[in-house]
Amino acid sequence: MNAVTDHYERLLASIYQWMVGGSEFALGLGAADLAALGIGPSAGVPAIDLGAGFGMHAIPLARLGYAVTAIDSSALLSSQLRQLADGLDIRVFEADLREFPACIKAAPRLILCMGDTLTHLSSAVDVDRLCGRVATALAPGGRFIATFRDYTNSLHGNARFIPVRSDTDRIHTCFLEEEPDRMLVHDILHERRNGTWSMRVSSYPKLRLSPDEVVRTLEQHGLEARCEPGPRGMVQVIALRPC
Numbered sequence: 001m002n003a004v005t006d007h008y009e010r011l012l013a014s015i016y017q018w019m020v021g022g023s024e025f026a027l028g029l030g031a032a033d034l035a036a037l038g039i040g041p042s043a044g045v046p047a048i049d050l051g052a053g054f055g056m057h058a059i060p061l062a063r064l065g066y067a068v069t070a071i072d073s074s075a076l077l078s079s080q081l082r083q084l085a086d087g088l089d090i091r092v093f094e095a096d097l098r099e100f101p102a103c104i105k106a107a108p109r110l111i112l113c114m115g116d117t118l119t120h121l122s123s124a125v126d127v128d129r130l131c132g133r134v135a136t137a138l139a140p141g142g143r144f145i146a147t148f149r150d151y152t153n154s155l156h157g158n159a160r161f162i163p164v165r166s167d168t169d170r171i172h173t174c175f176l177e178e179e180p181d182r183m184l185v186h187d188i189l190h191e192r193r194n195g196t197w198s199m200r201v202s203s204y205p206k207l208r209l210s211p212d213e214v215v216r217t218l219e220q221h222g223l224e225a226r227c228e229p230g231p232r233g234m235v236q237v238i239a240l241r242p243c
Contacts, residue, residue, distance in 0.1 A: 012187060052092075101137055124209075
């Protein structure tokens with residue numbers, strides 16, 4: 001995932017908290033996501049957050065009592081998570097999420113892959129490998145939950161432009177460019193410093209994942225899976241390892 005990691009380090013990581021409305025607002029959204037999934041207090045139960053960022057879901061999980069292993073490839077976002085997680089039971093690893101089995105101590109009852117993280121993988125083969133590792137790692141009765149955007153439908157005209165956030169000194173816009181099996185995401189950031197505007201542009205690919213294909217892949221690895229609408233316009237895949 002070098003292209004994704006490089007993109008985050010060049011541009012996105014430094015503005016990520018601002019982009020999602022600030023850490024406290026984002027943590028509130030993360031807590032609401034967990035509540036909507038029926039995830040409640042659970043003292044000491046192992047959980048993993050893949051692509052944890054600065055802790056939007058890892059921190060609410062830890063506040064519910066989970067023993068959280070949080071994994072993200074961004075050095076800056078991992079550092080922010082360590083600061084925000086002060087005093088909570090969260091082990092933070094700056095690592096490739098595909099290598100998560102090397103970071104865990106005990107079989108998790110819950111594995112999260114939230115946001116649009118799953119589409120950051122390099123290929124459908126990587127998705128298959130990750131699903132296999134998730135199925136192997138989960139404790140019996142454990143759940144895997146992933147949210148991602150469905151890019152399989154074509155976009156036309158102005159629909160390819162997405163205003164992300166703006167204020168008096170910063171404007172962030174995304175432009176989406178279709179390729180056969182992926183979406184090329186261009187992040188365009190205008191910033192005003194000392195009265196002068198500057199522009200930074202960086203791009204990275206996202207997979208155009210079919211939700212039904214992700215469900216089938218998880219089922220092929222022995223999990224019981226389903227797809228449903230998720231938060232903030234995403235789809236949500238929930239998979240259970242049978243007892």
